[in-house]
Amino acid sequence: MHAIVQLATRKWLEDNSKLERWKQQFVSNLRAAFPTGEYKNWAACQALYAHAKAAIGQQPKDELLIAEWATVLYRAAWFAERIGNITNAKILATKAMKARKKVLGQEDKDTLWSVAMVRLSYKLGGQWDDAEKLFVQVMETRKMKLGADHPDTLTSMANLASTYRNQGRWDDAEKLFVQVMETSKTKLGADHPSTLTSMANLAFTWKAQGRSVEAILLLK
Structure with a gap:
């Protein structure tokens, strides 16, 4: 028209x-x-x-x-x-x-997914500090609303850990990736796709730190 x-x-x-x-x-x-x-x-x-x-x-x-x-x-x-x-x-x-x-x-789940989408756009645009603030907000709200071991909460934790890794905050990233991996093993099982993804994330974090032997063992 x-x-x-x-x-x-x-x-x-x-x-x-x-x-x-x-x-x-x-x-x-x-x-x-x-x-x-x-x-x-x-x-x-x-x-x-x-x-x-x-x-x-x-x-x-x-x-x-x-x-x-x-x-x-x-x-x-x-x-x-x-x-x-x-x-x-x-x-x-x-x-x-x-x-x-x-x-x-x-605290509505649809609101949190919107926050997560904004956060992702910040991350992809290289706005790491802005992304971190929203990642933390979503993670803490999901912990309170859904529980610390809920799959959506674990996804939020993994996203925050990835942001830490991209910021060069290796220790913070490692701690969070380990937590996600161990919780996923307990909640979902050692062979669940999400657990395997969390193991790969931790392995690549170790590799970036020069801890190649540990990374290779975990990837295997």
Whole structure:
């Protein structure tokens, strides 16, 4: 639709008190159609991505619909991060995070996933200090809300440990990776994929410290 036609249509809807209803319909339709950012959904995400970005300026007034709107932005941020568009991922994820904090609360699981997405965009953008603050926030909230041995909590701990490693804080990274590994062994089993991933993370941390013999033994 031409920009002038869009402007005229919007003005007519405003004058006739119908803009909010159509905004709500747009958000609901997009929420139902826009999938998660997994690779298998990329074609669908790409087809709807421009609409999702346009939704940034279409926040509804109703709180239930704000939650739907935030879901659209979160999924769009997920897709943007996966295709390497870190700037858009950060913008979309931050908007989703703020909206979810407001309507769902700081400890809601969807809010925490939004915080994690913002954190990831900081990490990929090289903003390690900002990433660390959000990693700590998510980890502590999940410990309190879900428990120290919950898989989501362990994921948060591993992400924080990776941030420490990228900052060159080897001792902090090692302590956290060891904790994740041991807890994963107890909670999930020694041969669980998440446990094996935690072992590999610890091994690569040792390797970066020059502890190659220990790293090789653990990788084996």
